[in-house]
Amino acid sequence: MKFSHFAAASAASVIALSSHAAAQTQIDWWHAMGGELGEKTEALATAFNATQSEFVVVPSYRGSYAETMTGAIAAFRAGEQPDIVQVFEVGTGTMMAAQGAIVPVYQLMANAGVDFDPSAFLPAVVGYYTDPEGNMLSMPFNSSTPILYYNRNIFEAAGLDPNTPPTTWAEVEEFSRQIVSSGAAECGFTSRWVSWAQLENFSAWHNQPIGTLQNGFGGLETELTFNGPVQVRHWENLARWEDEGLYRYAGPGGGNDAGPAFYSQTCGILMESSAGRAGVMANATDFEVGIGMLPYYDDVDGAPQNTIIGGATLWVLSGGSEEEQRGVAEFFNFLSSPEVQAQWHQDTGYLPITQAAYELSQAQGYYEANPGADTSIRQMTLNEPTENSRGLRFGNYVQIRTVIDEEFERLLSGAVDAQGALDAVVERGNALIREFEDANG
Amino acid sequence: MQTKRTIFGNKGLPYLLLAPQLIITGIFFLWPAAQAVRQSFLREDAFGLNFTFVGLRNYERLLDSPEYLNAIKVTVIFSISTVILALGVSLVLALAVDRMIRSGRAYTTLLVWPYAVAPAVAGILWWFIFNPTIGIMPYVLETFFGYDWNHLLTPSDAMILVVVAAAWKQISYNFLFFVAGLQSIPNSLREAAAIDGAGPFKRFWTITLPLLSPTTFFLLVVNIVYTLFETFAVIDATTEGGPAQATNILVYKVFRDGFVGLNFGSSAAQSVILMGLVIVLTFVQFRFVERRVTY
Numbered sequence A: 001m002k003f004s005h006f007a008a009a010s011a012a013s014v015i016a017l018s019s020h021a022a023a024q025t026q027i028d029w030w031h032a033m034g035g036e037l038g039e040k041t042e043a044l045a046t047a048f049n050a051t052q053s054e055f056v057v058v059p060s061y062r063g064s065y066a067e068t069m070t071g072a073i074a075a076f077r078a079g080e081q082p083d084i085v086q087v088f089e090v091g092t093g094t095m096m097a098a099q100g101a102i103v104p105v106y107q108l109m110a111n112a113g114v115d116f117d118p119s120a121f122l123p124a125v126v127g128y129y130t131d132p133e134g135n136m137l138s139m140p141f142n143s144s145t146p147i148l149y150y151n152r153n154i155f156e157a158a159g160l161d162p163n164t165p166p167t168t169w170a171e172v173e174e175f176s177r178q179i180v181s182s183g184a185a186e187c188g189f190t191s192r193w194v195s196w197a198q199l200e201n202f203s204a205w206h207n208q209p210i211g212t213l214q215n216g217f218g219g220l221e222t223e224l225t226f227n228g229p230v231q232v233r234h235w236e237n238l239a240r241w242e243d244e245g246l247y248r249y250a251g252p253g254g255g256n257d258a259g260p261a262f263y264s265q266t267c268g269i270l271m272e273s274s275a276g277r278a279g280v281m282a283n284a285t286d287f288e289v290g291i292g293m294l295p296y297y298d299d300v301d302g303a304p305q306n307t308i309i310g311g312a313t314l315w316v317l318s319g320g321s322e323e324e325q326r327g328v329a330e331f332f333n334f335l336s337s338p339e340v341q342a343q344w345h346q347d348t349g350y351l352p353i354t355q356a357a358y359e360l361s362q363a364q365g366y367y368e369a370n371p372g373a374d375t376s377i378r379q380m381t382l383n384e385p386t387e388n389s390r391g392l393r394f395g396n397y398v399q400i401r402t403v404i405d406e407e408f409e410r411l412l413s414g415a416v417d418a419q420g421a422l423d424a425v426v427e428r429g430n431a432l433i434r435e436f437e438d439a440n441g
Numbered sequence B: 001m002q003t004k005r006t007i008f009g010n011k012g013l014p015y016l017l018l019a020p021q022l023i024i025t026g027i028f029f030l031w032p033a034a035q036a037v038r039q040s041f042l043r044e045d046a047f048g049l050n051f052t053f054v055g056l057r058n059y060e061r062l063l064d065s066p067e068y069l070n071a072i073k074v075t076v077i078f079s080i081s082t083v084i085l086a087l088g089v090s091l092v093l094a095l096a097v098d099r100m101i102r103s104g105r106a107y108t109t110l111l112v113w114p115y116a117v118a119p120a121v122a123g124i125l126w127w128f129i130f131n132p133t134i135g136i137m138p139y140v141l142e143t144f145f146g147y148d149w150n151h152l153l154t155p156s157d158a159m160i161l162v163v164v165a166a167a168w169k170q171i172s173y174n175f176l177f178f179v180a181g182l183q184s185i186p187n188s189l190r191e192a193a194a195i196d197g198a199g200p201f202k203r204f205w206t207i208t209l210p211l212l213s214p215t216t217f218f219l220l221v222v223n224i225v226y227t228l229f230e231t232f233a234v235i236d237a238t239t240e241g242g243p244a245q246a247t248n249i250l251v252y253k254v255f256r257d258g259f260v261g262l263n264f265g266s267s268a269a270q271s272v273i274l275m276g277l278v279i280v281l282t283f284v285q286f287r288f289v290e291r292r293v294t295y
Helices: A002-022 A035-051 A065-077 A089-097 A105-112 A123-129 A152-157 A169-181 A194-205 A229-244 A258-263 A274-283 A322-335 A338-348 A355-363 A375-380 A397-412 A418-440 B012-039 B057-064 B066-098 B104-116 B119-130 B136-145 B155-183 B187-195 B200-229 B232-238 B250-260 B264-292
Strands: A025-031 A055-061 A084-088 A139-144 A146-151 A187-191 A267-273 A289-292 A310-317 B042-044 B051-053
Touching: A025 A035, A025 A065, A025 A322, A035 A055, A035 A322, A035 A338, A055 A322, A065 A084, A065 A089, A065 A310, A065 B250, A084 A089, A089 A123, A089 A310, A089 A397, A089 A418, A105 A322, A123 A139, A139 A274, A139 A322, A146 A152, A146 A194, A146 A274, A146 A375, A152 A169, A152 A289, A169 A187, A169 A229, A169 A267, A187 A194, A187 A258, A194 A229, A194 A267, A194 A397, A229 A397, A229 A418, A258 A267, A258 A274, A267 A274, A274 A289, A274 A338, A310 A322, A322 A338, A338 A355, A397 A418, A397 B250, A418 B042, B012 B042, B012 B264, B042 B264, B057 B066, B057 B264, B066 B104, B066 B155, B066 B200, B066 B250, B104 B155, B119 B136, B119 B155, B119 B232, B155 B200, B155 B232, B187 B200, B200 B250, B200 B264, B232 B250, B250 B264
Parallel strands: A025 A055, A025 A084, A187 A267
Antiparallel strands: A084 A310, A139 A310, A146 A267, A146 A289, B042 B051
């Protein structure tokens, strides 16, 4: 009895909802934010829908970044694509090359006549997603950069100053040695996202090129070059530190074991995305967390430069009606407003994408209340980006990331030395880039 | 003796009755297979905006690629180990249960349970148990045997992990069939052999095993197909093909290249090769191996 009541009521509400929605233009938004981030993402759509009655944004969770992207591509091939899809940064090369399939954001805004000022955005974020002429191609939604977290209690137990995170790799080694030898923890440091944190960001942070043609921004004919002496030296060290037990490898891709190793106080230092901050704080129940910038080698000229971002942007797929595109433009405008951005930034740890949102967060006293929360922004904007530190853009980069993980694993298992591993990454990576050039050229 | 044939007047009726099955086969099996064959000759961008016919280039690239040859090697090792482990353990368990008189039924029920666990869940379970940081097994191995388990770095550890996880999943299934097979062997044969002075091992090798061979053969086919095509979830949940492709089996590589790498041409070519492999395998097994099986 109760059940049928409920069913009838929900059926009625579905009918009411759909007839209500029919009067509005529906905008489909596919995203890859699960769990708590997913709720925050859906809340953004709800908030936008409440501000106006012309459009209704319908977000739907489509799994991991890779699944969301391939899902949207498959849908496009079948002519059933959503209006907006969230694509991770390494998919940028693929999306950019698909010229008939996407509507660049700058064009979308111009077509819809929405007042839109590209210079309001943080250059370090937006630079990653512009074409060589400086036009914005996709809407930065969630961008982050890797930073350093450390366990203050372990530092104290090891006889280190709990208020001083290591700033150079020499200090990371020294501190780790002290942590391990004093018995304060089993391992010194661990890292998530080896390719992103210990190769791509490492290169930018030391102002070393990742590839030719401004890290691939200049065109499809680019080649990888991150097998230089600075990177080789770092990988050599990582392999040695892993061997000595100072560093713990946490798996390919995201390095899923790094978080648990830090939370269980097995490792004293963690390198992880700034967007992981909420998660780190929530899991660090038995100890105090400190935050610092990524370490660097102080004898390398130009280090520290600035770090680059990761995360995802929103791409507009072609094929939507004029009304839908106008709705998307309005929605993007809403997303980049200072209040919405500041809230999103503070809730999630992702970077604010506009200067105004950053300033608003400052004015609200957010950074005083949450020390370390602005480390990511300071680190990203430490210096004017150079050709080596604006970002990277290569075709087939999703696969190249896998190659990086594989060669790193071969290095750690002793099958190859650091130079050999990075040379192999470059060789295999370049083959993938050539394949992409063939298919898209 | 000749069987009496029934003659149906309506020529269309048999086709009509077959139609649902044919349509389903056509839509869900033949059409996608044809698509894969077509795609394997093309090179296209991810969105399918433009494509070029490249003939056998996708296949040539595959056979030239050390990664693909490695995947073949890994698959052979993985399949053989998993099949041997899954068949061996389940046979031992079935023999044990077969000797029990009263408690056999209870043990059977307990041993069948793992089959109800979804492959992805099983994968996560093994991921937890063997996790080098938080898992119980590495801890036990380190403490009691001094072995430093790390399947994130050591290829052989990773292979052992996926073989154990994949076999575990299949043991229940094999076990059930073995139990049924054992029960259909007449006790009188074994008793006669026992009276003639044959010991338990002699009886097993000369009577039980040969009489069990139809079951074993059937399970062999099912298990090989299982290791080749249905172990995707186990691999994805535990090692994701790593470290350095040490557990990247053929079917997982199809997924990685196609769905993660968006290289549809190569992925399609790999599917076509796998399809050919299944056809050959089935043919060989039913044509040649079955003849030698004692019934």
